[in-house]
Amino acid sequence: MGRRMNALKTAGLVAAALSVACPLCYADTFVIDDFEGESNTLNGKSNAYVQEPSRAIQVRTKDVAHAGLGSLMLKYDKKGKGGPYDSGGWCGYYTQVKSGRNFFDVSPYTKLTLWVKGAKGDENFMVGIADRHWDEVGDSVKSEPVTKYLPSGKMTAEWQQVTIPLSFFMVDLKEVATVAVCFEGAVFPGGEGKGTLYIDDIAFES
Amino acid sequence: MKKKLPKKLPMKNKLCLAFLLPALILAAALSFFMAGAAFAQGVPLEKVPPLPERTQLFAAERQFGYRGKVGGFALKPCKYGVFPDEKVWFPGKNGELPKHAATYFRYKKVPGIPFVGTYIIVMGDLSGYSTMTFWIKGKKGGETFEIGMNDTISNKREDAVFVGSIYRYLPRGVTPEWQQVVVPLEDFFGPDLSRVYSLVFNYNEEGGGEFWVDQLEFHNALLVDRQAEIKAQGYLLLDNFDHSDLNLLGRKTNAFKRLPSICIHTRVPEAAHYAEADGATSSGRSHGTGRGLKLDYQKEAGGWCGYYTLLNQIDGDSFDATGYKAVTFMVRGENGGESFEIGMADKNWQTIGDSVKAGSIEKYLPKGVTRQWQEVVIPLADFGKLDFSQMGSWVINFHKSGRGAVHLDDVILVKKTEQEILDEWDDE
Numbered sequence: 001m002g003r004r005m006n007a008l009k010t011a012g013l014v015a016a017a018l019s020v021a022c023p024l025c026y027a028d029t030f031v032i033d034d035f036e037g038e039s040n041t042l043n044g045k046s047n048a049y050v051q052e053p054s055r056a057i058q059v060r061t062k063d064v065a066h067a068g069l070g071s072l073m074l075k076y077d078k079k080g081k082g083g084p085y086d087s088g089g090w091c092g093y094y095t096q097v098k099s100g101r102n103f104f105d106v107s108p109y110t111k112l113t114l115w116v117k118g119a120k121g122d123e124n125f126m127v128g129i130a131d132r133h134w135d136e137v138g139d140s141v142k143s144e145p146v147t148k149y150l151p152s153g154k155m156t157a158e159w160q161q162v163t164i165p166l167s168f169f170m171v172d173l174k175e176v177a178t179v180a181v182c183f184e185g186a187v188f189p190g191g192e193g194k195g196t197l198y199i200d201d202i203a204f205e206s
Numbered sequence: 207m208k209k210k211l212p213k214k215l216p217m218k219n220k221l222c223l224a225f226l227l228p229a230l231i232l233a234a235a236l237s238f239f240m241a242g243a244a245f246a247q248g249v250p251l252e253k254v255p256p257l258p259e260r261t262q263l264f265a266a267e268r269q270f271g272y273r274g275k276v277g278g279f280a281l282k283p284c285k286y287g288v289f290p291d292e293k294v295w296f297p298g299k300n301g302e303l304p305k306h307a308a309t310y311f312r313y314k315k316v317p318g319i320p321f322v323g324t325y326i327i328v329m330g331d332l333s334g335y336s337t338m339t340f341w342i343k344g345k346k347g348g349e350t351f352e353i354g355m356n357d358t359i360s361n362k363r364e365d366a367v368f369v370g371s372i373y374r375y376l377p378r379g380v381t382p383e384w385q386q387v388v389v390p391l392e393d394f395f396g397p398d399l400s401r402v403y404s405l406v407f408n409y410n411e412e413g414g415g416e417f418w419v420d421q422l423e424f425h426n427a428l429l430v431d432r433q434a435e436i437k438a439q440g441y442l443l444l445d446n447f448d449h450s451d452l453n454l455l456g457r458k459t460n461a462f463k464r465l466p467s468i469c470i471h472t473r474v475p476e477a478a479h480y481a482e483a484d485g486a487t488s489s490g491r492s493h494g495t496g497r498g499l500k501l502d503y504q505k506e507a508g509g510w511c512g513y514y515t516l517l518n519q520i521d522g523d524s525f526d527a528t529g530y531k532a533v534t535f536m537v538r539g540e541n542g543g544e545s546f547e548i549g550m551a552d553k554n555w556q557t558i559g560d561s562v563k564a565g566s567i568e569k570y571l572p573k574g575v576t577r578q579w580q581e582v583v584i585p586l587a588d589f590g591k592l593d594f595s596q597m598g599s600w601v602i603n604f605h606k607s608g609r610g611a612v613h614l615d616d617v618i619l620v621k622k623t624e625q626e627i628l629d630e631w632d633d634e
C-alpha cells in the first residue's frame with residue numbers, strides 16, 4: 001500500500017512539475033488530494049481554519065472513503081452571531097496547491113471536482129479558490145452553494161461528485177494558491193449550521 | 207485503479223485530433239522521460255535560468271563571479287579548502303553515473319570570534335523552483351555546517367540568510383556514505399529567489415572536517431512532506447540546541463532582557479541531556495546529544511529577562527499549532543530551586559511584545575527544579591485563549607528576583623491524535 005501511495009504522490013509531483021515546465025505536458029486530471037496520505041499530492045499544507053466563535057476540525061479518516069482507503073472528515077459549527085462584526089466568525093478547510101512560493105497553474109483545466117457526502121444529508125458549503133492576490137489577503141473567491149453543483153441538487157448521505165467550472169471563480173488560473181471548503185453563513189438557514197461531512201478526491205479536470 | 211479518470215482529452219473533430227495527437231505523444235514521451243530520469247534528478251545548476259536583466263552587481267561580482275565557482279572566507283586562524291575532486295563522486299543510486307568530480311570541502315573552525323565558510327556561486331533565478339537537493343558524504347561523518355543563501359543584495363553586505371544546520375535536513379548528520387539533502391526553497395525566507403547569488407556553508411561549530419558535495423539540483427515540485435514526518439513520529443522537535451542558534455524550524459532564538467535584569471544564553475555540552483545517562487523522557491523520546499541550552503540569569507526587582515524561540519517567520523507566516531496538544535522539555539538547575547515561568551505568544555501577543563504564561567515551573571514540577579533532569583509537560587490549553595493557528599513564540603521568563611543558571615534540552619510539541627481531536631470536538 002505504501003508503495004502505491006508513493007507512486008500516486010510521485011505521479012502527482014511529476015504532473016505538477018510538468019505543468020510548470022511545459023504547457024502541453026499535463027494530464028487531463030490532476031488529483032489534488034485523495035486523502036490516502038498525510039499531505040496533499042503537492043506536499044502542501046492543509047488544515048481547518050477557524051475564527052471564533054465558529055469552529056471546525058479536520059481528520060483524515062480511514063473509516064469512510066469514496067474510493068481507496070481514506071477521505072477527509074470535516075466537522076463544522078458555523079455560528080450566526082458573535083465574533084468580528086457579530087457575524088459569527090468563520091470556519092472551513094484549506095489545502096495549498098502552491099509549492100513553496102510557486103503558484104500552481106490550473107489554466108489547462110476547466111473544472112474543479114470533488115466527491116462529497118454528508119453524515120445526515122442537510123450539510124452545505126461553498127468551494128473557494130485563492131489565486132496570488134486572494135492568498136495575500138487571506139481569503140478566497142467562493143462558488144455557489146455546493147448543492148447547486150450536485151447531481152441530485154441536494155446533499156445526501158451518499159457519495160456524489162461536485163463539478164464546478166473554474167471559469168466561475170474569476171481568479172488568475174495560472175497562479176492558484178489554495179482550494180478551500182468554506183462553511184459560509186449564506187448556505188445555512190439563519191446563517192448558522194453544524195454538521196459533519198466527508199470529502200474525497202479533489203481534482204482539477206480538463 | 208482507484209479512480210476512474212478520463213483517459214483522453216476532449217476532441218471534437220479530426221482536425222483537432224491531428225493537431226493534438228503529436229502533442230499527446232510528445233507529452234507522453236516527456237512524461238516518461240521526466241518521471242524516469244530528468245524529474246528524479248532535477249535541474250542541474252548549469253541549467254538554472256540566469257539572473258534577470260538589469261540585476262545590479264558590483265564590479266567584483268561581475269568580474270570574478272561566475273556560476274559554479276566555489277570559494278570561501280575565513281578569519282585566521284580558521285581555514286578552509288574547496289575544489290573539484292576527481293577522485294570522489296556520487297555514483298548514482300544504482301551506480302549509473304559516469305566518473306566525474308564532486309566538490310571537496312575542508313574546514314577548521316577555532317573557538318571564539320574567528321569565522322569560516324565556503325560558497326557555491328549560483329548567479330541565477332531560482333524563483334521557479336521549490337526544492338534544492340544535493341548529495342553529501344563526509345570523510346569521517348559528523349561534519350557540520352549551517353546552510354545559507356545570498357541574493358544579490360545580501361551578498362553585497364555579506365549577510366546570508368541561514369536556515370539552520372545540516373542536521374535539520376539530515377537528522378543523523380553527515381556520514382561516510384552518500385546521502386541526499388532535500389531543502390525546500392521556501393525555508394529561505396528573505397532572499398529574493400529570482401536573484402540568488404550564492405549558496406553558503408557556514409562552519410559555526412568548533413573543529414574540523416572534510417566532506418564532498420555532488421549533484422546540486424533544483425526541482426519544480428516540493429519534495430518534502432513535513433506533515434507526514436511529524437505524524438509518523440507523533441511530535442515536532444522544536445529545538446535540541448545541538449548545532450545551530452536557529453531552532454529546528456529555522457527560526458531565531460535569543461535571550462531577552464531589560465536592565466538591570468539580565469539573561470545570557472549559551473548552547474553548551476554541559477547543558478545537554480543524555481537520555482541513557484540521565485534517564486529517558488516519560489514518552490521515550492530522546493534527542494539529548496551534543497549540546498543543551500544554558501540560561502544564566504540575574505533577575506532584579508526592576509526590568510525583566512528570559513529566553514524566546516520563535517515559531518513564526520519574521521515578517522512571514524505564523525505557526526499553526528492547532529494540531530498539537532502539549533509542549534515538553536527537559537530541565538535541571540545548577541543548584542536546584544531555580545524558578546521561571548513558561549509562556550507562549552500568538553500573533554497578537556507578539557505584536558505587543560509579551561506572552562501568556564501557563565504558570566510557574568513549580569506548577570508542573572511539584573518538587574521544583576532540581577539538579578537532576580526532569581521532564582516538563584505543559585498542555586497547550588494552559589496557555590489560555592491564544593490563537594493557536596497563528597503562533598509566534600515559546601518563552602522562558604525569569605519572574606522571581608535572584609540569580610542562577612538552568613539547563614534546558616529537547617523542546618518538543620506533541621501532536622494530538624485523531625481520536626483526541628474528535629474527543630475535543632465532542633467535549634464542546
